[in-house]
Amino acid sequence: MTSPEPLPDGAAPLTRSQRLDRLPFTRQHGKLLVGSGVGWALDAMDIGLISFVMAALAVQWSLTPGELSVVGSIGFVGMALGATLGGLLADRVGRRQVFALTLLVYGLATGAAALSTGLAMLLVLRFVIGLGLGAELPVASTLVSEYAPARLRGRVVVALEAFWAVGWTAAAVIGFFVVGASDDGWRWAFAIGAVPALYAVVVRAGLPESVRFLERRGRTDEAEAAVRRFERSAGVDTPSTPAARTGVDTAQGAVARSGGSAAAEDGTGWTALWSRPLRRRTAALWAVWFGINFSYYGAFIWLPSLLVASGYSLVQSFGYTLVITLAQLPGYAAAGVLVETWGRRPTLATFLVGSTVAAVLLGQADSPATIIASGMLLSFFNLGAWGALYAITPEVYGTAVRSTGAGAAAGFGRIAAILAPLSVPFLTRLGGDPAVFTVFGVFFLLAALACWGLPELRGRALEETARERVDA
Numbered sequence: 001m002t003s004p005e006p007l008p009d010g011a012a013p014l015t016r017s018q019r020l021d022r023l024p025f026t027r028q029h030g031k032l033l034v035g036s037g038v039g040w041a042l043d044a045m046d047i048g049l050i051s052f053v054m055a056a057l058a059v060q061w062s063l064t065p066g067e068l069s070v071v072g073s074i075g076f077v078g079m080a081l082g083a084t085l086g087g088l089l090a091d092r093v094g095r096r097q098v099f100a101l102t103l104l105v106y107g108l109a110t111g112a113a114a115l116s117t118g119l120a121m122l123l124v125l126r127f128v129i130g131l132g133l134g135a136e137l138p139v140a141s142t143l144v145s146e147y148a149p150a151r152l153r154g155r156v157v158v159a160l161e162a163f164w165a166v167g168w169t170a171a172a173v174i175g176f177f178v179v180g181a182s183d184d185g186w187r188w189a190f191a192i193g194a195v196p197a198l199y200a201v202v203v204r205a206g207l208p209e210s211v212r213f214l215e216r217r218g219r220t221d222e223a224e225a226a227v228r229r230f231e232r233s234a235g236v237d238t239p240s241t242p243a244a245r246t247g248v249d250t251a252q253g254a255v256a257r258s259g260g261s262a263a264a265e266d267g268t269g270w271t272a273l274w275s276r277p278l279r280r281r282t283a284a285l286w287a288v289w290f291g292i293n294f295s296y297y298g299a300f301i302w303l304p305s306l307l308v309a310s311g312y313s314l315v316q317s318f319g320y321t322l323v324i325t326l327a328q329l330p331g332y333a334a335a336g337v338l339v340e341t342w343g344r345r346p347t348l349a350t351f352l353v354g355s356t357v358a359a360v361l362l363g364q365a366d367s368p369a370t371i372i373a374s375g376m377l378l379s380f381f382n383l384g385a386w387g388a389l390y391a392i393t394p395e396v397y398g399t400a401v402r403s404t405g406a407g408a409a410a411g412f413g414r415i416a417a418i419l420a421p422l423s424v425p426f427l428t429r430l431g432g433d434p435a436v437f438t439v440f441g442v443f444f445l446l447a448a449l450a451c452w453g454l455p456e457l458r459g460r461a462l463e464e465t466a467r468e469r470v471d472a
Helices: 016-021 027-060 065-093 095-113 119-147 150-177 185-192 196-205 209-216 222-235 247-257 262-266 277-307 312-327 328-341 344-362 368-393 398-455 462-471
Strands: none
Touching: 016 185, 016 209, 016 222, 027 065, 027 095, 027 119, 027 150, 027 185, 027 196, 027 222, 027 277, 027 312, 065 095, 065 119, 065 277, 065 398, 095 119, 095 185, 119 150, 119 209, 119 368, 119 398, 150 185, 150 196, 150 328, 150 368, 209 222, 209 398, 209 462, 222 277, 247 262, 277 312, 277 344, 277 368, 277 398, 328 368, 344 368, 344 398, 368 398
16 A cells, blocks of 8 residues: 555544545546546537537528527527536535436437427427536536545646547537538437437446535445545555544534634525625636637637638538637647646636637638638637636535536526627628627636636645635
8 A cells, every 4th residue: 555645734534535635646536537528528529519510501401690590509598507407406416416317318319409300399409408518517527626636636627628629529520521421411410419328327337426425415435435446546545534524524614613604604505606705706707607608609609600601611611620629639738737837717817818819810810821720729728718717616616515606607608608609690790700709809808807806726625615715
């Protein structure tokens, strides 16, 4: 057995949360990351596919720009509702259960969308798909963050977010080789998107439940077994006092010592997010989520269609989008390093400012070379910003409302994702692509300003982030 890294305060007995924080990155962490990441990638693939399907249906079904904007937005209506309810449900019945359920829902609905006979049927199914997609993302990031060691948590969550680039790249490949190959290509693309329904079985059987959630529900035997499994994977001795205090007890005691209210720490539901200790964090978090959602989904959902409208063929449009998408991966890699060395907040702000500049440049691009260069720049900075945002979001709240808070922020952000595709036809008429991407740049900049209302919690244990909200 190896000796674990000692805690800074040398406190004893160790809580289960502290026992997880002292571990190195193990094979069990890798299994959790990849297991959650595959679900994340499938989510991205499904969302990415609709941008290519829109471009194809604009030709095959002769859809107007207004109808296309509804196709692009309706899924985000479901995502707004799904993210909010999914986070709340995850704090009630468990992270893993909700994660598996969401995969099943949107996988089956995506497969059914392949059989759409008209616009109305497609819109209904896209709404149902959105319900599942919206609930999955905050739940998966919460589950991973609650197992990741504190000193590595930001990097691990950014690595989870990087699976988004894998999924979106897969969507671009499917768009290029499948959607554009025949009139029924978009149907085959949706059929491929049904894979998450099968993967839900893997998630339900293979991923662990959150230790912190299990403790709050009094399921201490299951929590202890989960921690020991990770300790065995690291070759670390299990403390001889398995009846150690739980992380929940520690957090509650800290609240009391700091003069706060245990009831506030124990509060659950949406109202707790706007309690006095949390309202500033919640407002800042919601503003960042709104700004980044508006600009990201407005730009990337419409990009293939805007390129076609600018005179490029369907194949050219899909090819340019595929190349632009590849720049997402180095963006995540850079953010993964910076969130642990520089910090969450400065990384997030810097990447959002970079996104602002890139969006304005893309609006002015008028040749294949400038479109690809500025588009890749936008992919790099925007997806790096997403990685930093997902790293900081679960840290803002305590265990009792962590999934609720993450889900509510994501749900509010999806309102922007609904509005953005709807705004593109209007902005295009107003001033063409320069007007569209300038507005996206403004929202990126507003998000960059809002992120300074968030705390910097690099390297802090999740229990400490919960205490700080009372002290703030």
